Amino acid sequence: MTHGSPPGGGWRAEIDAATALLASAGVASPGADALALAQAVAGIPLGRFRAALITGSLAPAPGELDRLRELAERRARREPLQHILGVAHFRALTLAVGPGVFVPRPETEIVVAAALEAIAPLTDGAVVADLCAGSGAIGFAIADEFPAARVWSVELDRRAFEWTTRNHAALDEGTMRRVTIQRGDARTALAPLNGTVDLVVSNPPYVPPGAIPRDEEVAKHDPAVALYGLGPDGLAVPAGIVAAAERLLKPGGTLVMEHAEVQAEAARGLLDPARWTAVRTRPDLTGRSRMVIGRRTANLSPGASPDETIEESEK
Numbered sequence: 001m002t003h004g005s006p007p008g009g010g011w012r013a014e015i016d017a018a019t020a021l022l023a024s025a026g027v028a029s030p031g032a033d034a035l036a037l038a039q040a041v042a043g044i045p046l047g048r049f050r051a052a053l054i055t056g057s058l059a060p061a062p063g064e065l066d067r068l069r070e071l072a073e074r075r076a077r078r079e080p081l082q083h084i085l086g087v088a089h090f091r092a093l094t095l096a097v098g099p100g101v102f103v104p105r106p107e108t109e110i111v112v113a114a115a116l117e118a119i120a121p122l123t124d125g126a127v128v129a130d131l132c133a134g135s136g137a138i139g140f141a142i143a144d145e146f147p148a149a150r151v152w153s154v155e156l157d158r159r160a161f162e163w164t165t166r167n168h169a170a171l172d173e174g175t176m177r178r179v180t181i182q183r184g185d186a187r188t189a190l191a192p193l194n195g196t197v198d199l200v201v202s203n204p205p206y207v208p209p210g211a212i213p214r215d216e217e218v219a220k221h222d223p224a225v226a227l228y229g230l231g232p233d234g235l236a237v238p239a240g241i242v243a244a245a246e247r248l249l250k251p252g253g254t255l256v257m258e259h260a261e262v263q264a265e266a267a268r269g270l271l272d273p274a275r276w277t278a279v280r281t282r283p284d285l286t287g288r289s290r291m292v293i294g295r296r297t298a299n300l301s302p303g304a305s306p307d308e309t310i311e312e313s314e315k
């Protein structure tokens with residue numbers, strides 16, 4: 001980059017052209033994406049880049065506008081923005097992402113918030129299992145934000161686990177030491193921890209078989225193993241996660257599991273009242289029912305009455 005171009009030229013014109021290209025390709029947020037691509041090419045912090053655009057005080061270095069055009073063309077072919085940039089921002093973390101791994105979503109940040117609430121009193125130590133870890137987003141964010149957490153993150157898929165491993169290695173040393181990553185099937189993993197875990201948190205695959213995601217970014221770039229939850233309703237893997245949580249959690253431990261908006265009732269139904277109490281659905285920031293939460297009981301005797309099952313939004 002160089003300094004001193006006239007306002008309106010250079011970057012601004014190319015960002016406007018990229019915005020128009022992305023809009024015509026059906027990208028949902030063309031202006032924001034064009035700006036993010038330009039900022040990545042310029043290689044300076046977003047605030048400074050925006051200010052420089054307003055004042056016209058930043059002239060592109062040779063090749064930078066060509067590079068922006070190339071990236072915009074990739075985005076117009078509906079390659080996810082995060083794959084092009086190579087990173088996804090999740091809570092306070094910047095995670096490496098690309099082909100083979102699910103791009104973490106903003107709604108899952110609320111799953112982390114619910115998980116952190118559940119372990120907040122456990123300041124002397126909380127044992128956490130993140131089942132279906134992908135990039136590592138959930139478990140690594142919990143370890144990053146809750147210093148008393150000891151986290152186990154489990155991922156099945158070989159390619160996804162390469163990203164789990166890479167993001168684990170990039171954590172700061174103190175956080176990394178509190179996180180163990182493991183490749184395996186979450187439904188059977190971590191047997192040595194049976195009955196000792198305070199929190200099981202999971203964003204499992206849960207899309208039903210026929211529900212092909214509408215956005216090309218998702219349908220073509222998120223791995224099928226990350227999307228489809230198997231079984232007629234997409235809840236076969238989530239049911240396996242619930243069973244794993246029953247095995248792993250200590251009495252009083254909490255399960256927080258993400259699901260699709262239409263699966264709220266079915267997801268609550270996965271938690272058998274004989275083994276779970278305080279089962280509830282929690283909305284995301286836009287009010288959509290997106291996660292089920294339950295507390296593991298000591299096994300109740302037959303006929304004992306569990307707490308009511310509720311929609312938190314209805315309280």
Ligand SMILES: C[S@@+](CC[C@H](N)C(=O)[O-])C[C@H]1O[C@@H](n2cnc3c(N)ncnc32)[C@H](O)[C@@H]1O
Pocket residue numbers: 102103104105108131132133134135136137138154155156157160184185186187202203204205225226227237
């Ligand atoms: C929806 S993605 C979630 C990734 C990450 N937790 C997040 O929230 O961004 C689901 C992940 O579960 C993995 N997965 C699917 N079945 C699994 C299983 N049986 N055991 C462990 N991981 C599994 C997929 O490979 C994928 O990485």
